[in-house]
Amino acid sequence: MKKVGVECRNIRLSYGNTEVLKDINISIAPGEFFALLGPSGSGKSTLLRLIAGFNQHQHGQLLVDGRDISGVPPWDRNIGMVFQNYALWPHMTVWDNVAFGLVERKVPKAELRERVQAALELVGLADYAKRRPNHLSGGQQQRVALARTIVIEPQVLLLDEPLSNLDKKLRVQMRRELLALQRRLGITTIFVTHDQEEAMTTADRMAVLNHGVVQQLGSPANLFDFPSNRFVADFVGTMN
Numbered sequence: 001m002k003k004v005g006v007e008c009r010n011i012r013l014s015y016g017n018t019e020v021l022k023d024i025n026i027s028i029a030p031g032e033f034f035a036l037l038g039p040s041g042s043g044k045s046t047l048l049r050l051i052a053g054f055n056q057h058q059h060g061q062l063l064v065d066g067r068d069i070s071g072v073p074p075w076d077r078n079i080g081m082v083f084q085n086y087a088l089w090p091h092m093t094v095w096d097n098v099a100f101g102l103v104e105r106k107v108p109k110a111e112l113r114e115r116v117q118a119a120l121e122l123v124g125l126a127d128y129a130k131r132r133p134n135h136l137s138g139g140q141q142q143r144v145a146l147a148r149t150i151v152i153e154p155q156v157l158l159l160d161e162p163l164s165n166l167d168k169k170l171r172v173q174m175r176r177e178l179l180a181l182q183r184r185l186g187i188t189t190i191f192v193t194h195d196q197e198e199a200m201t202t203a204d205r206m207a208v209l210n211h212g213v214v215q216q217l218g219s220p221a222n223l224f225d226f227p228s229n230r231f232v233a234d235f236v237g238t239m240n
């Protein structure tokens with residue numbers, strides 16, 4: 001699959017009179033695992049939803065593979081998003097949850113079977129196809145949500161705090177799995193988290209967001225060693 005870059009150019013978004021994203025400039029390289037780190041309310045989800053096409057910015061450009069997709073509706077964007085609460089269908093089996101997007105896209109039966117099977121194997125859930133989500137652990141539900149998104153073969157993967165509902169031990173394990181999967185697929189990924197350790201240990205590069213402003217952007221080591229202001233020092237530093 002083709003690896004694509006994602007670029008936010010001077011993006012601004014307001015809800016009424018409240019400016020939530022203020023002149024965002026972020027350029028994500030093809031195939032990169034990029035973390036967006038910031039405290040609650042800093043605008044992380046808003047930016048992710050904007051890239052997915054669920055939010056519309058009032059100013060600036062959003063480029064994917066060099067093309068401005070600002071006016072393109074979500075279903076034509078080739079971008080997959082995993083939500084914090086997974087948003088699985090409780091009445092449908094794991095198989096049907098993962099197959100859903102392919103059914104909607106009218107993918108032929110034989111191809112659908114192959115792709116769903118491959119996606120379930122990729123996340124280690126091939127034996128759980130007939131279960132329902134509420135009979136699975138939190139980690140397994142998270143894997144279903146991942147499988148359901150990657151089965152679409154999106155060019156960009158957006159993850160909104162995908163591990164925050166899991167306990168600490170599982171979070172660390174899933175973090176590794178997620179990164180291994182991303183490396184295997186080579187898919188450009190934006191990983192949103194408020195957990196500095198999670199960002200520091202996974203990301204190729206990261207941006208720290210506060211009050212809708214990118215405070216700093218760089219490699220985890222770069223931000224840790226050379227924080228550009230007090231907020232970044234406090235937030236990514238050992239003081240946390």
Ligand code: ADP
Pocket residue numbers: 015020038039040041042043044045046047
């Ligand atoms: P984060 O994901 O970093 O916690 P959000 O992007 O969810 O932050 O929210 C950023 C700010 O935008 C918050 O102050 C929040 O209250 C506000 N906000 C988010 N969604 C809406 C909305 N639909 N209408 C009005 N304000 C919103």
Ligand code: MG
Pocket residue numbers: 044045046
């Ligand atoms: Mg959020």
